Structure formats: structure tokens, C-alpha cells
Amino acid sequence: MIIFIEQIKQNWQDAWQNRTFKRNFIVGLIALATLIIFTYYFFDYIENLTGGVVMNDWVLKILPSKDVSIPIVLFELSVILLFLLRTLPNPITVITFIIAYLFILISRDITIGITQLRPPIGLIQLKDPIADLIYRASSINRDLFYSGHVSLLFLFYLSSNKKADKFYILFTIISVGILLLIQHVHYTVDVVCAPFFAYSCYWLSKKILQLSPKVLMEKA
Numbered sequence: 388m389i390i391f392i393e394q395i396k397q398n399w400q401d402a403w404q405n406r407t408f409k410r411n412f413i414v415g416l417i418a419l420a421t422l423i424i425f426t427y428y429f430f431d432y433i434e435n436l437t438g439g440v441v442m443n444d445w446v447l448k449i450l451p452s453k454d455v456s457i458p459i460v461l462f463e464l465s466v467i468l469l470f471l472l473r474t475l476p477n478p479i480t481v482i483t484f485i486i487a488y489l490f491i492l493i494s495r496d497i498t499i500g501i502t503q504l505r506p507p508i509g510l511i512q513l514k515d516p517i518a519d520l521i522y523r524a525s526s527i528n529r530d531l532f533y534s535g536h537v538s539l540l541f542l543f544y545l546s547s548n549k550k551a552d553k554f555y556i557l558f559t560i561i562s563v564g565i566l567l568l569i570q571h572v573h574y575t576v577d578v579v580c581a582p583f584f585a586y587s588c589y590w591l592s593k594k595i596l597q598l599s600p601k602v603l604m605e606k607a
Contacts, residue, residue: 394476395476398478402479408478408479411482411486412482415485419485419488422489422492422493426492430529433500433527434527434529436503438503439503440502440503440504440505441504441506441507442507442576444574444576446575447509450571451569452509452569452571454570455566455570456570459515459566459567459570460516460517462540462563463540463559466540466543467543469555470543470547473547473548473549473552474547480546483589486592487542487589487591488588490587490588490592491584491585491588495533495535495584498533498584499531499532502532504529504531504532506529507571508571509571510528510572511570511572512526515536531573531574532574532576533581534564534567535581536581537560537563537564537577538581538584538585538588540556540559541581541585541586542585542588542589543556544556544557545585545589546589564581
């Protein structure tokens with residue numbers, strides 16, 4: 388454990404000596420904080436909208452509507468903890484993840500604002516204290532297209548390097564996707580499309596960092 392902590396400390400000290408890395412990291416954190424604050428109010432606005440479409444989702448029609456909040460949160464927590472354990476020693480992976488997550492938040496705000504879908508029939512409120520940190524309230528039901536849970540988990544998958552970790556995270560993605568549908572929190576299209584958006588955001592993040600001179604001290 389001591390060796391692991393020392394490795395983290397040394398890697399971040401080395402990274403912090405790089406001006407481009409320092410600038411990108413600070414700007415990324417400020418942008419993330421700003422966007423989270425914006426999301427607070429954006430979801431309030433979306434939740435209070437009238438109108439919208441209730442999709443005819445045949446998958447949801449055949450699935451039982453049950454509260455599976457606990458396994459969803461446990462899966463989510465396990466991946467977050469695994470990701471922190473694996474990636475804290477790698478500053479480049481961390482900054483790549485931050486920028487990619489920024490694009491996920493931006494793109495979700497855009498797609499949710501455009502589609503303005505109404506909640507699926509049979510929706511059971513998801514009790515997720517982690518998501519509540521961003522959404523500010525536990526009564527948000529119209530953050531539908533596309534799934535924030537699945538896209539975030541897929542971003543963890545893309546950011547992981549070890550095969551065993553990727554296998555577990557992929558299992559988690561499939562499990563959480565199914566559980567979200569069972570709880571009728573999302574439409575099927577929300578879950579299915581999420582990985583494609585997450586991949587695009589991750590790809591864009593890496594491209595941006597590659598354009599930053601001397602920021603890639605090692606392969607992320």
C-alpha cells in the first residue's frame with residue numbers, strides 16, 4: 388500500500404511539472420464544476436416542461452416493473468472504486484476521463500433538450516445517491532435520451548487497460564442496462580445508444596489531448 392501511494396504521488400508530481408498538463412487539468416476541473424452547476428438548473432427546467440412524447444417501447448411492455456435501485460447503485464459503486472484504484476497512478480488517463488465526461492454531460496444536455504421525452508409508463512423512481520450529487524434532487528425522471536448510467540460505465544470501460552477489469556465492467560454495463568429497463572427508468576433506445584455517445588466523447592477527448600503539445604507524456 389505504501390509503495391502504491393508513493394507511486395501515485397510521484398506520477399502526479401511528474402505530471403504537474405508539465406505546464407500543458409497542469410493547464411488542461413485545471414481548466415477541465417473548472418469546466419466540469421461549471422457544467423455540473425448548469426446541469427442542476429437544466430434538469431429543473433426539463434422536469435417542469437409540459438408535453439413531450441411517451442415512446443411505444445415493446446421491450447418495456449414485456450419486462451416486469453420492479454425497484455432494483457440497490458443492485459444498480461452497488462454495480463456503479465464497484466466500478467467507480469475499481470476505476471479509482473487502477474487509474475489514480477495514471478494522470479493522463481484521469482485527465483482523458485475528465486474531458487470525455489465533460490463531453491458526455493454536454494451531449495446529454497443537448498440530446499435531452501432536443502428530445503424532451505416523457506418518462507416511460509411504469510417508471511419506478513431510481514434511488515441513486517451518486518446521481519443525486521449531479522442532479523441535485525432525487526425526483527428527476529426526464530433525463531432520458533441517452534442513459535447517463537450506461538454512458539458513464541462505458542467510459543470507465545474505455546478508460547481501463549486491464550482485461551480482467553474490462554470484462555467485469557462490460558458485465559456491469561450489460562447488467563445495469565437490463566436493470567434500468569426493468570425499473571423502467573429508461574427507454575431501450577436510451578440504453579442502447581449510450582455506449583456510442585460515450586465512445587464518441589472518449590475519442591474526442593483523446594484527439595484534443597493529442598493536439599496539446601507535450602501533454603501526452605505516456606500513452607493513455
